Amino acid sequence: MRAPQEPFPDIPAWESITISRRGDRPGVRQVLRYAASDVLPLNGTGAWETDPALLLALARFGGVSCVLLGQDRRHQEEVRPLGPAALRVARRGMRLASELGLPLVTVIDTPGAAMSPEAKRGGLAGEIARCLADLVDLDTPTLSLLLGQGGGGAALALIPCDRVLVAQHGWLSPLPPEGASAIVHRDVEHAPHIAAAQGVRSADLLAGGIADRIVAEHPDAAEEPQAFCRRVGRELERELAVLLHIRRPELLTERLRRYRVIGSAADTRHSATAPGTAADDAVA
Template structure:
């Protein structure tokens, strides 16, 4: 069953009416089909009007929508023969970050992604997409493996941020994130990162330090969550909508600021309304990016990646 966001109330009412009419025997009432068509057109127009002028806070809500495709949806659809590789060889396994080997359009790649889960059970299993140090150290291991065997790296980012618990801090959370960023900067193979939902804080940057950083149209990427920002600046989490506007966290803002490289269009109403189309769009964008990076010599790849991140903020 489709879940509607608060600002989609008008669309929800129309689509609920459509569902009711579809239960009516149209052979007994031939006008029902015409009414369904009229209501469907109305719902589409309302949805288009809403999504043409989303506020930053509404973008946050769309990015966090529970029915958006998650990392494992992309991996299971786009990566053939995916073989998960577990553990950091130092402490243990982290279930928030998944990674391994697979084939993308016939070529072997390393895939790393943050999985946040889609229901209560899977969210608990994946710690709500908040990785611990062992998750980032697993990512480092896979990135080094990619360089060793000259395999491109694809990362999927969808996290509210790294796990903030005492256990994570005791095991060196900040160091693990910093070392993952370092591993990405030193990788001698192309890295393409896609922010598919929420890109929160250093937990997202760790896997988005890439040659090409792509964002879905209604995803977000920020140094801190709007709620946390609101709590710090206004001592009141209820100012999150205002904080979202100040953070410049939308894909459109970040492309303008040259923090990301490309926006991937989403189906009308967001990826959650048509996951198949969204996943296909991501597929095409990854393929194009990898093809563009394939011919760049290793040393030049390293220099261009380093310069890309050093340049952020210079002109603003």
């Protein structure tokens, strides 16, 4: 049984975005270090190609094993943006989860994919589309964790799962607010206003049915990295345990229904929000 949603404060979208970009914010490797009991890293696409921006591993949270795909924020900040090879690694992980009969966990934390000519020639757009298709059709339980930044197609490619968790200061947008501001206003000064209007913050995602649960930060994951990562691990373990008790055909049917109606008036699953949250004021 899932625990009640922990109340969370009403934080402006731009404040959460700024917090999510802190250099000392814990990423997927810290989650594995503090929350997973066993981790077996894997490497590459299986076709002589690799991208360290996407971590692929077999992991165990509590008593539940899974295949984990995690966008590594450190590599993207220090080396290069996430490219098409990273998404091919992700698709290998999806195939592996299906072959092993294990649930799949995706961890999203990216400012956005590479925008270089090389990335375009490497098939970035096609890999985003193929990730989306493979993930929606995957015949095993799927769970997504929006850990921090969720910028652009690289983030959207790993989001359509059976359940979606989001860190309190996590956010998701097809286009980062600065990019949207540049298009609309020809400057980036309007980014905070654009972020609020886009409805990118965790409370908005919960209210709109995109996210199912928020993992609280007290008040910021960077201030309590170990405690936050262990909290994330407990949430992952609980969600995976519930998903494993649902029959696979029912999971797939509900997943397809969920992403067919998401964002529409027909999706009323989150119309009642947890007491003390800001979700009732969110922009859907």
